[in-house]
Amino acid sequence: MTSSTPPSTPPSTPPSASAGAARRTVLAAALAAAGSAAASAAPAVASPTAPTTSAAPAATPAGLVDNRFWASYTDWRSGDHAGTRPVATRRPALVIGAPAGRTDHTDPHTGSTSEWEYATWTSPRHTSTVPATELIASWNADTPPGTWIAVELRGRYADGTETPWYVMGRWAAGDTDIRRTSVDGQGDGRSTVFTDTVAVDDAASGVRLVAYRLRLTLHRRPGSGLTPTVWRLGVMASDIPDRFTVPASEPGPARELVVPRYSQHTHIGQYPEYGGGGEAWCSPTSSQMVIEYWGRRPTAAQLAWVNPAFGDPQVCHAARHTYDHQYDGCGNWPFNAAYAATYDDLNAVVTRLRSLTELETLIRAGIPAITSQSFLKEELTGAGYGTAGHLMTVIGFTDDGDVIANDPASPSNAAVRRVYRRREWENIWLRTKRYNAAGKVASGTGGVCYLYWPAHPTAAQRRALEAVGVR
Structure with a gap:
């Protein structure tokens, strides 16, 4: 779903209202300012092929x-x-x-x-x-x-x-x-x-x-x-009910996946014909992280068009190949999933999860998720920015249940790994209503995410996907 904010609007600018848009959720092609919180180094604790078990998820709201x-x-x-x-x-x-x-x-x-x-x-x-x-x-x-x-x-x-x-x-x-x-x-x-x-x-x-x-x-x-x-x-x-807040969930077991880290800010000013340049590329940057987590990446021949002076050329490639010429941005949700699935034997879907518990189920099975959310700067401690729409990659949970995310709106690749407070993060992701920077009621995404996984998953991965309603 799209925000009525054009891709060139700064992230703190509220989306404009439009007729019939009360239930619209936010397409994350809006810019995200660089996060100010420093990120700590991530331990190498899991890989896509690591053996894993998948515990049954806690009860989640049915019928949504x-x-x-x-x-x-x-x-x-x-x-x-x-x-x-x-x-x-x-x-x-x-x-x-x-x-x-x-x-x-x-x-x-x-x-x-x-x-x-x-x-x-x-x-x-x-x-x-x-x-x-x-x-x-x-x-x-x-x-x-x-x-x-x-x-x-x-x-x-x-x-x-x-x-x-x-x-x-x-x-x-x-x-x-x-x-x-x-x-x-x-x-x-x-x-x-x-x-x-x-x-x-x-x-x-x-x-x-x-x-x-x-x-x-x-x-x-x-x-x-x-x-x-x-x-x-x-x-x-x-049919997600209108809600400014969601009930708090109980943390599950800790786990962190080793997912490549890319900052969209590496690409500021690069290829502005694709939605304004890297400062707007949170979605393809997140997609590229997860594609590479699963061991896929573009070939040297596919990257030959990218200026050799640019770092992480595969992110430029992802932006070009997710770009929606009508929307004038790289945040079209299905176009990102379709791009991921062009790589050998990858499945990709756009869905909604109903709870943070469901997301924990996927992480335990070794499946990261790309989530869409919007928030004010003060609503997410440590982010250092506010946004009308932003994608980040959830890669794990701490012992306390806090969310570990690869946030592409970080000043460098080294700063991409972030730990966000569980209660803050689950609310900004799962709500459908929020107040924007002007104090006006705006929309939230209600748990939208992209899921990418192998076409022939392990039994544990299959069980986890089925537990969240994806087959």
Whole structure:
């Protein structure tokens, strides 16, 4: 979901109000000022492949979040096919079989019109276990040069009427064929698309989205024989109650994961065409940390375009490949997940967790999480800044239950590891309402996070993901 704050606005500037935006959460493309607290060195206590056990999570609120992802061969055989076919490989996928036809597409960001062959897959209708106020789609795909995909969603209201087909993204891993983009101006008077999220306009009215279908359109250059390959597609549906505070949770066992540390401030002023430069790159910087935690990184050939004078060129690469040309920033949540999944055998989704206990369950299984939050400077001790929207990577918990985070809004890579007070951190992450710097009511993310994990996880990792509703 997006903030109405443009990417070039300083983090302490409150997001502007907009009609129908009361339930909007915050897209973290806003700038984050450098943290002033020094970070201590992290002990090397765990690795992605370290043996681990996964204890059962404590009770968490039920009925807030529903995840449905299509990823198996059986999933891809279901639904309506027009030129697509499933493939039963070790990582089942959907590809173009025989194109359903040809279409012209005019790229709104270049003005160029090109002809494409296309094929479509429409999912079965999924009835959510949560009558939802918000829906966020995410996908994992490979798009060789000369191919791209479009993801659309059609929701059903409780009264049986339906939304239009909303475009949730026109996406390619690269940026030479189309410009990767969200689509503004979509709504039907009861729900609206805010960059990457379908949101009910007035949750207090009782309007809810109770079901949805997804439509996936695969494109390729005519006659090329190429195909996108889609491994995973789905939606997180949620109805998080309005809340300025959340109940305190009891700390679980301590654990810290060894995750690479990158500061977005290393890249201040670099490649301003991607959302204003490194000072706005909290999301791709966090994504790159977790991608490398799982042992993946871009090749030297993929990084050849980056100025060799720039440090950590892989962060520049992540910014370029998560950039949303409509939003004009790198904080589109599904685009970050899709970028992570371009690396070999990585799954990636956007979801919501319901509690800090669920996050501890993932950490115990060796799975870090990239979390989205917004806060005033005085609300998070040691951060040294306030922000209208910011991503950081949670890598562990101390003996006292405090949160250990790799915070990219730090002055250097060495300062990225931070320890934040548990009670402060869980409240700013899980709340849906807050007061901004002007004293006005603004929105919070309600527990949004990105999860990246191997396509073939360990049994402990699988149990942990299932415990938080991700399969």
